[in-house]
Amino acid sequence: MSERFILIPGRTAKQGCGISEGKFGESYQSEINSLQMAPADMQQLGLSSGDRVRLYNEQGEVTVAVYAAKGDELPPGILFIPYGDLSSRLMGGDTHGSGMPTSKGLDVEIEVLPRPPAAS
């Protein structure tokens, strides 16, 4: 079963620092691979921070770890991800004559992935 959300890719200070530290470094990679979701949506989908979800639309798909947004930073139905390789995979090539691909406010579906079995 999947749920529909609106995805907002954007800048974060940690992502910005990661550019200077190196794009193949752990800090940058962990930041651009972290999806933020409203706590109420996390609860409704039975998700805990660090769980993995498949995020997809007609342009592509990515697998990403999901975390609860702090406080009320995100309203329900909205997701946030720092700009990077993953967010670009969900952007279409059409710019509607503007040169600018629609890079924010992307319609995406989420599929909750099963948790790996706990180590014994």
Added chain:
Amino acid sequence: MSHETTTAGDLRIVEDATCTFCGCVCDDIELKVAGSRIVEAKRACVLGTAWFTNHEIDDQPSCRIEGQPATVEAGVERAAQILADAKYPLVYGLSDTTCEAQRCAVGIADWIGGIVDTTTSVCHGPTGMAFQGVGEVTCTLGEIRNRADFVLFWGANPAESHPRHFIRYSLMPKGMFVPNGRKDRTCVVVDVRKTKSAKAADLLIQIKPRSDFEALWVLRALAQDTPLDAAHVEAATGVPLATWVDLMQRMKHAKFGVIFFGMGLTMTRGKHANMEAVMALTRDMNRYTRFVCKANRGHGNVSGADNVVTWRSGYPFAVNLARGYPRFNPGEYTATDVLARGEADAALILASDPLANFSQPAREHLARIPYIALDPKETPTTRQAAVAFTVATYGINVSGTVYRMDDVPIPLRPAFDSPHPSDQVILERIEQRVRQLLREKASR
């Protein structure tokens, strides 16, 4: 005028160094330099500190051809061959290097009859289009610092993207006509998220995603005293009409208002139509008071790229030089379109990382064609380049000129030398060799 003093021991101090990480271009940074490493960047924000302290001299070769270490001479030769042989080459990026290097990049595009486009096209390209459609009522950040008593951020989050924006220019400074600083200013944030910037504001107006165009036109209607249907307004924007009326009252009563806008407007539904609405609203407000608008520009010299490409070609980005004269058409000559449609057959990528930031179709095509990349650091784009140059970092190793986000030119004061050549040096050599190759071709 010297900006450098020496302290005891091996530490050198560079005073009034310029940070080129973001468009704020803070030029009051004091650097402590130990050999080829900056150990402290006084007054820099979190982004500036990361910028200054993570550009050490590494042992990367200055050039790689197909991933293998090569001499710069061999790299220049291969790069020139690729560009001179191309039928529809693209020169792209330009926003994180000096104006001097940008000038040379436009020259190469001209010689090879290619397209020159900058990262503006995927950040404030829609703003550039609206400048031409509506015009810009604007000013410098210095005027805002000294005069603005009403500051609106729309789709912008400077607390994360431009951390010293509030302190240096927009909110906190005690200015000539706002002597009490923050107390004399009203700050409003319009956004779909409760961002970190919203926490610094007096008022957050949290709109529905993708309703910026409607919200801006609600304000335009209120500026004209046009009656509006409250139910329609709330359904379209997610915000009650009374909130918009209150905002308009605050705007009308300001002595000097400014709208700072970010990519929350340019990258979302509406794009250049959103930007036309911002600029028209700003113009509307000048019937009541002094009002300006400004883009919060991201890269350190993206404003320089707009300026240099404009004074060289007449247009700010998306310029096609294939016919020997410049043609401008966003959507047709913008880099992401030229790549996503599979048109470009070679590229010169300068100071940008399209293989990380472009749409998937554009990235797939770029990965298929031969291209040259210049970057101080290894990126997804440099890793797949036919020829990759590791270059010295502007502002840290390279002097020159950059433009702040308000189009004020600022000089760079580098901290230490790099063993790698600058963008400008590489580009000048490529340009020289391309011209030779084209002359040889023409004489055959």
